[in-house]
Amino acid sequence: MDAREQAAWAAIAAVPDPELPALTLCDLGIVRGLRIDGDDVEVVLTPTYSGCPATETIESSVHDALAHAGIHRVTVVRQLAPAWTSDWISAEGRRKLLAYGIVPPAAADVGAGDVIRIRPQRLSCPRCGSADTERLSAFGSTACKALHRCLACREPFEHFKPI
Numbered sequence: 001m002d003a004r005e006q007a008a009w010a011a012i013a014a015v016p017d018p019e020l021p022a023l024t025l026c027d028l029g030i031v032r033g034l035r036i037d038g039d040d041v042e043v044v045l046t047p048t049y050s051g052c053p054a055t056e057t058i059e060s061s062v063h064d065a066l067a068h069a070g071i072h073r074v075t076v077v078r079q080l081a082p083a084w085t086s087d088w089i090s091a092e093g094r095r096k097l098l099a100y101g102i103v104p105p106a107a108a109d110v111g112a113g114d115v116i117r118i119r120p121q122r123l124s125c126p127r128c129g130s131a132d133t134e135r136l137s138a139f140g141s142t143a144c145k146a147l148h149r150c151l152a153c154r155e156p157f158e159h160f161k162p163i
Contacts (some may be wrong), residue, residue: 004071005036011069012043018057019142022100025058029088032079041066042075046084048144049163086163097160101126102145105162125150126157135159 001009012034013026025031025045033044043062047055059076066074086105089097094104106121124131130152137147140158149156 007069008041011065015061015065018054022096023093027090027093040073041071044077044079046079048084050080098126101157103159105160127155128153
């Protein structure tokens with residue numbers, strides 16, 4: 001990897017997700033690629049879902065981060081297939097989610113014929129560790145999270161749903 005590509009990756013790796021600022025775009029696994037052709041840089045992003053309201057903000061943040069790194073000829077490509085999956089969240093991203101107070105999704109099992117099986121996940125409270133929890137709502141602050149409550153410490157918490 002040459003110095004220009006290293007600088008581009010470093011700039012992108014520092015861009016926080018606008019809805020989950022404790023994670024970067026790379027932590028979420030939405031940065032699918034980076035191509036450099038002379039002075040032109042192309043960044044490939046796969047949004048967490050096709051209707052994600054943060055997509056334009058994310059693209060703008062990528063442009064800004066690269067411009068700050070001295071890279072100005074940037075094209076951001078939205079790649080919708082294959083669709084993003086929560087399995088693309090990095091191990092570091094999962095640790096950051098938990099530290100932020102959001103239970104990360106369980107990994108999906110891929111069976112024969114690419115059938116994806118999402119197994120029920122027993123959630124433990126990210127604050128006190130108790131497994132005595134309940135779901136309050138299928139939707140939290142964003143559509144990709146559900147709202148739960150710990151029955152031991154009574155604190156609410158979110159769970160990033162497996163997709």
